[in-house]
Amino acid sequence: MTVQTQNFAVQVSDQGSAVSFGPGDHMVVTLENVTVAPEPGLAVLRVTEAAGRSKSGGLRRRDTVVVVVKTAPKDIPAPHGFLADDVVVDAGTKVTLNWEGSDDFTYEVLFPGGRKPVPRVEHPGSHGPYSLVLDAADAPRRDTTYTLVAGFGAQRHTLTTSVQVRNPVLGTLTAVDGVTRFGLQVYPGGTGTSTHGVVYADSVRAKDAPYGQGGGWINLHDEGMTVYLSKNGSNGLGSVTARDFNR
Known part of the structure; x- marks a missing residue:
């Protein structure tokens, strides 16, 4: 017995010797894993039997229908x-x-x-x-x-x-180049060059009061801090590096 499929059609045929059926005899054909319909619902299958001969010797065809109910997968309660x-x-x-x-x-x-x-x-x-x-x-x-x-x-x-x-492990925060771009620029006065200088403040706690050393002075105010270099009459401004800065 051979089975051929095409789209939704299935053909079962016996290529061997003829089989005789007596009154009440039958044959059961079981189909598995065959798509009968793309969506859930009723599917009407047409069954055509060509298992006998007519008086003229040709195949006698008989048609019937089989109704199949295709159900959807079961609904499982959510976890x-x-x-x-x-x-x-x-x-x-x-x-x-x-x-x-x-x-x-x-x-x-x-x-x-x-x-x-x-x-x-x-x-x-x-x-x-x-x-x-x-x-x-x-x-x-x-x-x-x-x-x-x-x-x-x-x-x-x-x-x-x-x-x-309770005690989270935090990632490392790293400050990279460019942090001092928002500070003041220091230019050493009287040298005739534009080489940058740096002012270091180990601990500055005064508010609204000037702090002077080495010919220059620092003024703290609400807007921030201003550094003046007055050597040789120069009032150039520059950057500040601070290890401990408290106002």
Whole structure:
């Protein structure tokens, strides 16, 4: 027996010797994994039988119809109760995430810098508790939000939960070249050149009072700080580098 398919048509034929059917005899043809309709609903199939001969010797055709109901995939309740065992932890402490959901879903947990698939669990009734432990390698170093993604066919659900860290590990803040561009420029007076000079202030705490040393002076005011270099009658202005500056 051979089976040929084309679009939604299926043809079953016997190329061997003739088979005789007595009264009440029948043959059952079972089709599996055959698309009968693109969308859920009623599908009417036409069955054409050519299993006998007419008086003239040609094939006798008989037609009938078969009604098939195509159903949509089952609707699975969304997972719920996605929470951590502890919502406030120390940096580097493992975190256990828990939720309730169907075994039909495929679960994955996303978090900054990583993602973890969740092993499948067989529960009685195909529904029950799930949990995922994030050990030291994936433990949070700062406040973190975790996202649970559950997928089954066209269904997709996402849940989120957050964990706070008591002693967060913060990234390094680095100041790069260009910070002093907003300061004052210092030009040494009387040299005949435009070479830049620098004024260093180890500790300046005066307010609205001039501070003078070496022929120049510094004035602190509400708008900021002004540096004057009065050597040789020059009042040039310049930049300031300060290790400790308090007003």
